[in-house]
Amino acid sequence: MKKPHVVVLGAGFGGLECCRHLSEEDVNITLVDRQNHHLFQPLLYQVATCGLSMPDIAKPIRSIFTRKKNLSILMQEVESIDLDQKKVTLSTQELNYDYLVIALGAVTGYFGNDQWAEFAPGLKSLDDAARIRREILYAFERAEVVDDPTEHQRLLNIVVVGGGPTGVELAGAFAELTNHVMAEDFQKINPREARVILIEAAPKILGMFPEPLPQQAYDQLRALGVEIRLNTPVKDIRKYTVELEDETIEAANIIWAAGVQAEPITRDLSIEKDRGGRIIVEKDCSVPKYPEVFAIGDIASMTDARNTKVPGVSPGAIQMGSHVAGIINRETGDEHPFPSGTRSHFVYWDKGSMATIGRSAAVASVAGLKMSGFIAWVLWLAVHLLFLVGFKNKTSVLLQWFYAYVRYRRGARIITGLEKLAHSN
């Protein structure tokens, strides 16, 4: 008898975890991703800010599943999903499925202002990180030779839009980069001229953290020299320009960390979605009316069995991936054939949140405990090293962090892909 075919779209945290837990005997699995690597997204900001190099936080998908014989990996773009025909169309082939797990994640979202994307890139892929790193390092190089004071200042300004964890981590890392790298490496640039400006529409940064952590994060960022604008929505973004309510900031580098939306493939699906395009799933993570289709991770809008809205973070995706694998295993296994309808409901386990701000500065909220400063930073380091298991070389990453900590150095300060520079003069 032919084994049921499970197609998993996306090799992010959710898709990987699902594949890991799917049975080796009872199903055939096809995992599809447009990239050949799984990306450790929580550390992507470190690549953008020259702290780590790309292979440190990316792992070839094939090397993760070397020993899983019932799993095929296809590096293909997902073109469309036909829920009624149970068919997925990829760049060069079609797949029929018995079960489908949609785990395609999120992309940078501009709340209807897609024209800003060109001037304020987001940070969702290695190529995004490489672009940001290249543009910022190159702006410093330009500032070193430009005499016009307005142009000089513009080249040294970095604006980060969005005071969530990504924005806070980026702003802190940029401040350290400019404070130390510029002071040591450049002759004409005065490091005090370089400005890092963090813009947040809400009254506080890190709004999802319990008090007093948002305030402590604010203080730690200020101590690094980051200028923070609260209650400040962005009016418009043009080339090198951010327009606020009563201020216009010129900056060669504007980074968008203010929002994400579901991978656009959901637009073509006639199922219920939230404003960000996320598929509103049932309590078992399945798509309404299509019990053989699941959506997990950032592409899903899930309110769990305890009525908790699952946040768009990696633990949420991982837990949903494992939950869905459990359901599929039970329904396809010989020994315990559960009819559908008796599926278990997903319960999100909140492991806490943390954000790093700089060298020995961070905030963390774990199991009711709130920490900030050095102790939160050590915890952040420990957790991230733990989760980097299987990535290129944990020891290598640890060494680089240690080196950066002691010496204030950024080893990955390399500009590549010059032909892709936005401002080429």
Place this chain on the structure above:
Amino acid sequence: MKKPHVVVLGAGFGGLECCRHLSEEDVNITLVDRQNHHLFQPLLYQVATCGLSMPDIAKPIRSIFTRKKNLSILMQEVESIDLDQKKVTLSTQELNYDYLVIALGAVTGYFGNDQWAEFAPGLKSLDDAARIRREILYAFERAEVVDDPTEHQRLLNIVVVGGGPTGVELAGAFAELTNHVMAEDFQKINPREARVILIEAAPKILGMFPEPLPQQAYDQLRALGVEIRLNTPVKDIRKYTVELEDETIEAANIIWAAGVQAEPITRDLSIEKDRGGRIIVEKDCSVPKYPEVFAIGDIASMTDARNTKVPGVSPGAIQMGSHVAGIINRETGDEHPFPSGTRSHFVYWDKGSMATIGRSAAVASVAGLKMSGFIAWVLWLAVHLLFLVGFKNKTSVLLQWFYAYVRYRRGARIITGLEKLAHSN
């Protein structure tokens, strides 16, 4: 009194060494490079073959000269050189010099067949290495899903043109990559199908090495499964096709390692050059009739005081850089003002040559000693670690090599820059 201005073009091995040795007191130095990093070129093939990541072999130029107060660094393209006006034109500014050191190195050379460049890229920069890595990994991914046997085989073929050290090192590393990575990571691809073909016009590979090393290198490459064509000049290269005397090879990846020529800027200089565009310099490394201008490294054609033709290798560039700095220091220093005309002649010190072929396989010729196999490989490892001093993290590189040695792993197997793929279907 204004200090003499020394302009050094190029931050390769020669330019860097010259800057290192130039006086801190007696001159002002401007170092110009189109990149922001110095590249450890001898290990570039490891980035192309997924053994190392980019920052492992590249170092920000600014971080090398943090403490040299009389040195300015400009990240600019050199547009032209006016030897009579003593002036260099860069992308956005001009420099007047008292001394000029041209150390711009070499680019891939196709012996008049520049149309081959599109189909058979060379390996001279980080972007070249990233391109080769991307195309080869992506060809494997395509081979996994393509059913047409001709297309499938073409995707698995890698042709390396040129049996010098770069070609030999690339071919060996590709053979290891395909043997081990494909065997473990892919389901449909049979690793025995993958072919690595090394093409050399001369009767032997590594022709510059003393016998029996070329034969030993040949045997070691064959043992890795590399097919070698000797006495086989390339007739033509088209898209995915290499045309030989009596054979046509289809390959998705064709790498050109058969030759280099001087950086094209020399074309516009009305001075004597060799066939590869290299500036034929005097015994003191100066350009004939322009004693204040020196050319060093791969852009120079130098026959030294003992009538030895200096090869285009990093020790040659380093020694010339230090020699030229010595001359400039003597002529500009207060204490020993030597008139020109009494300049010392350059003498090349041949430190030997080595090429690595694979895991515990290499050939080396040092101080009359000839080695091959494991002992040559250990020597290669030791020398390269020694010379990587100051690069990102020697320990990190060593760990990666150790890991790769023990586990046959390639950590840097990451495809980035997908939008730049040549074959996008």
